[in-house]
Amino acid sequence: MQYFEDFKEGEVFVSRGRTITEADIVNFAMFSGDWYPLHIDKEWASKTPFGERIAHGLLVMSAASGLMPVTEMAIVAFYGMDKVRFVGPTRIGDTIRVEAETVEKKDKGELGGVVTIQQKIKNQRDEELVLATIKIFIAHKK
Amino acid sequence: MQYFEDFKEGEVFVSRGRTITEADIVNFAMFSGDWYPLHIDKEWASKTPFGERIAHGLLVMSAASGLMPVTEMAIVAFYGMDKVRFVGPTRIGDTIRVEAETVEKKDKGELGGVVTIQQKIKNQRDEELVLATIKIFIAHKK
Amino acid sequence: MQYFEDFKEGEVFVSRGRTITEADIVNFAMFSGDWYPLHIDKEWASKTPFGERIAHGLLVMSAASGLMPVTEMAIVAFYGMDKVRFVGPTRIGDTIRVEAETVEKKDKGELGGVVTIQQKIKNQRDEELVLATIKIFIAHKK
Amino acid sequence: MQYFEDFKEGEVFVSRGRTITEADIVNFAMFSGDWYPLHIDKEWASKTPFGERIAHGLLVMSAASGLMPVTEMAIVAFYGMDKVRFVGPTRIGDTIRVEAETVEKKDKGELGGVVTIQQKIKNQRDEELVLATIKIFIAHKK
Amino acid sequence: MQYFEDFKEGEVFVSRGRTITEADIVNFAMFSGDWYPLHIDKEWASKTPFGERIAHGLLVMSAASGLMPVTEMAIVAFYGMDKVRFVGPTRIGDTIRVEAETVEKKDKGELGGVVTIQQKIKNQRDEELVLATIKIFIAHKK
Amino acid sequence: MQYFEDFKEGEVFVSRGRTITEADIVNFAMFSGDWYPLHIDKEWASKTPFGERIAHGLLVMSAASGLMPVTEMAIVAFYGMDKVRFVGPTRIGDTIRVEAETVEKKDKGELGGVVTIQQKIKNQRDEELVLATIKIFIAHKK
Numbered sequence: 001m002q003y004f005e006d007f008k009e010g011e012v013f014v015s016r017g018r019t020i021t022e023a024d025i026v027n028f029a030m031f032s033g034d035w036y037p038l039h040i041d042k043e044w045a046s047k048t049p050f051g052e053r054i055a056h057g058l059l060v061m062s063a064a065s066g067l068m069p070v071t072e073m074a075i076v077a078f079y080g081m082d083k084v085r086f087v088g089p090t091r092i093g094d095t096i097r098v099e100a101e102t103v104e105k106k107d108k109g110e111l112g113g114v115v116t117i118q119q120k121i122k123n124q125r126d127e128e129l130v131l132a133t134i135k136i137f138i139a140h141k142k
Numbered sequence: 143m144q145y146f147e148d149f150k151e152g153e154v155f156v157s158r159g160r161t162i163t164e165a166d167i168v169n170f171a172m173f174s175g176d177w178y179p180l181h182i183d184k185e186w187a188s189k190t191p192f193g194e195r196i197a198h199g200l201l202v203m204s205a206a207s208g209l210m211p212v213t214e215m216a217i218v219a220f221y222g223m224d225k226v227r228f229v230g231p232t233r234i235g236d237t238i239r240v241e242a243e244t245v246e247k248k249d250k251g252e253l254g255g256v257v258t259i260q261q262k263i264k265n266q267r268d269e270e271l272v273l274a275t276i277k278i279f280i281a282h283k284k
Numbered sequence: 285m286q287y288f289e290d291f292k293e294g295e296v297f298v299s300r301g302r303t304i305t306e307a308d309i310v311n312f313a314m315f316s317g318d319w320y321p322l323h324i325d326k327e328w329a330s331k332t333p334f335g336e337r338i339a340h341g342l343l344v345m346s347a348a349s350g351l352m353p354v355t356e357m358a359i360v361a362f363y364g365m366d367k368v369r370f371v372g373p374t375r376i377g378d379t380i381r382v383e384a385e386t387v388e389k390k391d392k393g394e395l396g397g398v399v400t401i402q403q404k405i406k407n408q409r410d411e412e413l414v415l416a417t418i419k420i421f422i423a424h425k426k
Numbered sequence: 427m428q429y430f431e432d433f434k435e436g437e438v439f440v441s442r443g444r445t446i447t448e449a450d451i452v453n454f455a456m457f458s459g460d461w462y463p464l465h466i467d468k469e470w471a472s473k474t475p476f477g478e479r480i481a482h483g484l485l486v487m488s489a490a491s492g493l494m495p496v497t498e499m500a501i502v503a504f505y506g507m508d509k510v511r512f513v514g515p516t517r518i519g520d521t522i523r524v525e526a527e528t529v530e531k532k533d534k535g536e537l538g539g540v541v542t543i544q545q546k547i548k549n550q551r552d553e554e555l556v557l558a559t560i561k562i563f564i565a566h567k568k
Numbered sequence: 569m570q571y572f573e574d575f576k577e578g579e580v581f582v583s584r585g586r587t588i589t590e591a592d593i594v595n596f597a598m599f600s601g602d603w604y605p606l607h608i609d610k611e612w613a614s615k616t617p618f619g620e621r622i623a624h625g626l627l628v629m630s631a632a633s634g635l636m637p638v639t640e641m642a643i644v645a646f647y648g649m650d651k652v653r654f655v656g657p658t659r660i661g662d663t664i665r666v667e668a669e670t671v672e673k674k675d676k677g678e679l680g681g682v683v684t685i686q687q688k689i690k691n692q693r694d695e696e697l698v699l700a701t702i703k704i705f706i707a708h709k710k
Numbered sequence: 711m712q713y714f715e716d717f718k719e720g721e722v723f724v725s726r727g728r729t730i731t732e733a734d735i736v737n738f739a740m741f742s743g744d745w746y747p748l749h750i751d752k753e754w755a756s757k758t759p760f761g762e763r764i765a766h767g768l769l770v771m772s773a774a775s776g777l778m779p780v781t782e783m784a785i786v787a788f789y790g791m792d793k794v795r796f797v798g799p800t801r802i803g804d805t806i807r808v809e810a811e812t813v814e815k816k817d818k819g820e821l822g823g824v825v826t827i828q829q830k831i832k833n834q835r836d837e838e839l840v841l842a843t844i845k846i847f848i849a850h851k852k
Contacts (some may be wrong), residue, residue: 033208
């Protein structure tokens with residue numbers, strides 16, 4: 001279990017990969033209720049600059065959250081996110097991974113502290129897809 | 143279809159509701175791969191300050207994205223998010239809705255402009271659950 | 285395998301049961317994209333004459349289709365439906381079953397014929413939920 | 427919100443599109459429990475006149491229901507359907523849309539009235555897939 | 569309904585087929601939480617001896633369980649399995665079927681008896697994928 | 711990454727928990743196609759000795775597979791299982807965990823070796839639900 005004390009500024013975690021499939025996009029459109037045609041209408045998407053359906057931004061972030069070792073962290077709560085930028089499209093068949101660097105730690109007293117993680121979600125060609133600053137409230141080691 | 147020109151600063155959209163069920167939490171844990179026990183282990187969650195399983199932050203944001211009238215907007219791309227804060231827990235059986243105020247518009251030239259929306263996700267008791275600044279790139283009216 | 289020749293007018297098939305759960309309603313709202321609040325907003329539904337969320341009509345018909353012994357029938361194509369009436373609400377936790385009577389057979393030549401089935405979908409209290417006349421194109425025995 | 431008074435005979439609604447994917451067919455087979463091999467057995471389907479797996483009729487109708495602007499309608503209940511005909515196959519990768527014409531309105535007194543909608547579900551080549559007469563009970567404007 | 573008395577040693581049941589799709593693998597990874605990259609990372613899998621993503625062993629067994637006529641059997645409980653061997657990979661697009669031979673019956677008294685079934689799961693090229701000895705507790709005919 | 715060399719006979723791994731919900735049972739019935747009424751018909755199940763719906767045996771094993779640290783193991787292939795016994799029912803709301811002891815290692819030459827794991831799946835009351843001997847082919851450390 002990784003406690004507040006165990007996070008080190010400058011440390012980088014690189015995740016395993018997950019291929020984003022057509023099924024994932026369909027499943028996420030269903031779950032979220034976001035049926036924007038860029039995601040689920042092949043004909044419509046073929047006429048956009050992307051030329052084809054692409055994944056929802058929140059799909060990519062959700063998949064990334066599961067690539068992080070969350071069950072190994074002593075998380076108290078998800079505090080928030082800053083400066084999330086969707087910088088490149090995730091296409092059907094792309095394989096994403098997360099590079100996550102601990103950039104800041106703020107002790108908040110007895111309960112724990114906020115760990116700030118700079119997250120880069122990349123594809124198999126090392127292109128950046130999403131950049132996000134993630135803030136998680138982590139417990140102190142007891 | 144709502145173009146860049148149609149967004150007005152200060153205008154507020156209030157969405158319909160969606161009840162977040164145990165099935166939604168199970169489905170989102172499955173989709174994201176985030177099996178943090180606060181979300182899916184009833185025994186573990188009962189010993190936290192929340193006292194029970196609560197929804198993932200990104201679940202709530204994903205569900206909120208589908209409550210927005212996205213298929214009515216001339217979206218070019220999801221630009222990003224700023225200052226996302228998870229300020230209250232979403233419990234099984236809570237019904238969420240979105241209040242979204244257009245707070246800024248920046249013309250970016252020929253392709254369209256960035257519309258900034260201040261999003262508040264609330265429950266049926268009017269408690270704030272998530273606050274987020276959403277930036278969407280919207281096309282010009284042709 | 286049940287061919288056109290094997291269907292007898294007047295014969296009745298009674299299916300096993302399936303409990304319609306909250307998860308089914310959530311899953312069907314997701315699949316269909318039909319988020320009408322009567323199905324997925326607990327607060328809204330509590331103020332209707334039904335007093336609670338009820339299942340989508342097409343959910344009940346879809347579940348019923350899987351309760352029919354379709355993999356035992358020599359189906360060429362689903363021809364159509366007549367006079368479908370949603371006569372009672374399906375509530376969370378209700379268990380549905382199908383009573384299906386063969387009411388007509390029309391030979392259509394070499395390929396097979398159309399078998400008309402009068403379908404009653406009922407709950408565990410024997411209340412009728414959906415009535416439908418189903419027409420299936422069934423192959424001849426070779 | 428669209429009330430009984432707001433429907434006009436002769437008015438036509440044309441929906442956005444939705445691409446029906448292999449994942450949709452798998453998901454609908456799972457949901458409905460209808461595993462007829464024409465839908466989910468590639469080998470078996472390749473020997474039929476269709477030459478490949480096709481979507482379930484009720485899948486197409488369910489997806490169409492979510493393409494209709496149901497959350498904008500003051501629906502009291504789904505009344506029924508008449509003369510549903512499956513006139514063409516929906517293949518993997520086809521994009522469906524709905525053309526819906528209001529063809530009749532019958533006031534039923536205080537609660538509202540029945541609006542009859544002639545629904546045509548078409549693919550990206552304008553071929554008709556499903557024809558259906560849909561009857562919805564719509565509330566009066568208060 | 570098939571009771572203990574109705575099973576005959578030496579009798580073989582051959583199931584219909586089910587094509588295992590990319591969506592099935594994604595759905596099973598999600599359900600089980602088993603995201604081993606051989607199943608869901610296209611890049612990683614391409615460097616293994618299999619050359620591509622393959623289905624989880626338990627996915628194939630789960631799908632096979634639904635190809636068995638379980639709703640026709642008077643099952644009291646699933647007793648267990650012996651000597652399960654995953655002898656060949658199930659690739660995306662392969663169509664599986666089950667060949668199940670009753671190899672032993674043991675009366676256990678009033679409640680019923682244990683029927684042992686030797687199960688072979690094969691693909692469309694008749695290659696064996698999984699071999700398993702399945703033991704089911706079946707009720708006596710009353 | 712855990713290689714063949716890293717497994718030690720006698721070592722025990724205890725997993726985190728996962729609550730098995732009604733949604734899980736519905737989802738697994740859908741995925742597998744196993745709609746045996748003990749799992750999905752509340753009325754039918756209430757008349758069995760279990761008194762209520764219980765989870766499928768393969769559901770519990772599938773969920774357990776995702777509770778094992780599979781993405782940390784240098785798995786070549788899932789070799790097989792021996793003596794799987796379903797010794798207790800998993801009810802809706804039960805929380806399962808896995809206790810897994812390495813009981814045998816057999817070097818198979820250059821590619822790696824077979825590690826045999828004795829798996830006990832238990833609920834929150836420490837009752838044994840499933841016992842299984844799992845055999846995984848694990849790579850050598852390079």
